């Protein structure tokens with residue numbers, strides 16, 4: 001999977017290709033000192049600064065017209081503390097590299113999102129999450145952060161040190177400083193057994209509470225224009241490992257991530273009227289499978305078909321009603337949606353602007369194939385999500401502003417006050433932060 005590109009013209013582009021930026025210059029610091037110097041130099045030149053990860057956000061959260069800080073020379077594990085059960089990594093380390101290195105040491109993170117291409121800092125900064133009954137987002141697994149702040153100085157925070165910064169900076173939106181290292185909680189490497197099984201949507205909604213209660217990680221994909229879903233249940237296992245076979249890895253590994261699904265989307269884009277038929281055939285083609293593997297290989301899979309995505313967290317008890325309304329909206333409309341809707345959960349956490357801050361949450365994600373007009377679908381979906389008090393993923397398409405967030409997050413003012421203290425001149429500002437956090 002390629003990351004962001006920067007052509008000769010100096011244009012930066014995100015993974016989905018829906019955001020571009022034209023930074024004045026790019027810097028790839030190789031040490032915390034070089035990064036501090038880059039921030040100080042930007043201040044002298046009157047430029048804004050923004051660190052990017054791998055550009056996997058669908059919003060303009062990482063875009064800058066000032067100095068773009070690249071992550072590739074700030075990678076690798078700094079230290080593993082087995083007694084404390086932690087690992088400290090450089091900020092630009094891709095999650096993939098962290099997972100592989102931890103597995104080699106017999107260690108693992110507790111929960112992951114769908115992919116592992118992102119950097120540890122990019123993933124935490126926007127609140128990247130997977131699905132979990134008891135275990136939460138990647139940011140919720142953070143035990144400490146090291147940041148370069150707007151004056152170029154280094155600040156560390158944890159549950160014991162600079163606790164106000166720690167509360168906010170785990171999902172910091174790049175607004176409070178540039179992260180240089182993250183300490184994560186780790187645990188002994190474990191196996192997960194995944195059970196993937198097609199199930200009618202009506203049954204999933206009727207039995208959602210049981211499916212959620214009985215499984216450590218429950219999620220499902222609903223296929224618009226059909227009453228079908230594919231469910232996935234991941235639970236810890238004593239083994240033995242039984243990885244996905246070459247032929248059986250169809251849904252995640254072939255359908256969602258490459259060839260067949262890519263072709264289906266090309267056809268759907270050329271002939272929108274064919275989309276409901278394709279969705280019906282696709283959903284019926286899925287069959288059940290069970291496999292057991294080390295955790296990160298079960299949580300994640302490649303996503304090679306490019307798309308644009310919106311995702312909202314609603315209170316978990318509002319999930320079934322919200323999804324019924326979404327289905328009714330699609331059924332009533334002339335929309336043609338070739339991508340499944342993904343549904344996941346997370347327990348409440350204590351991070352100021354985490355989408356699960358202070359409440360048990362369910363996530364509903366809508367996608368459209370890249371190059372297909374997504375505005376009408378996303379606008380209609382967003383109306384439903386916001387009516388249920390939804391909080392948008394900070395890295396996925398949304399149209400909300402600071403007034404909305406001040407209502408949606410009881411601790412919003414805590415975050416903006418901290419930002420005023422740490423970055424009064426908005427050295428780390430950009431247009432996205434102006435919209436979402438206010439001036």
Ligand SMILES: Cc1cc2nc3c(=O)[nH]c(=O)nc-3n(C[C@H](O)[C@H](O)[C@H](O)COP(=O)(O)OP(=O)(O)OC[C@H]3O[C@@H](n4cnc5c(N)ncnc54)[C@H](O)[C@@H]3O)c2cc1C
Pocket residue numbers: 015016050051052053054055056057058061062091092113114115117118119120121122123124125126127128129130173174175177178179180303393395396
């Ligand atoms: C195919 C695909 C699958 C995805 N799957 C999931 C999923 O399962 N769950 C989920 O929740 N999200 C998912 N996402 C969204 C993605 O995880 C987030 O958008 C994430 O923020 C991207 O990380 P990145 O490294 O690409 O960061 P970028 O998108 O480059 O940056 C994100 C933010 O982090 C900031 N940032 C980056 N580095 C630093 C730093 N060193 N210090 C301070 N701020 C920094 C940037 O300024 C920006 O504000 C997916 C996205 C794609 C394209």
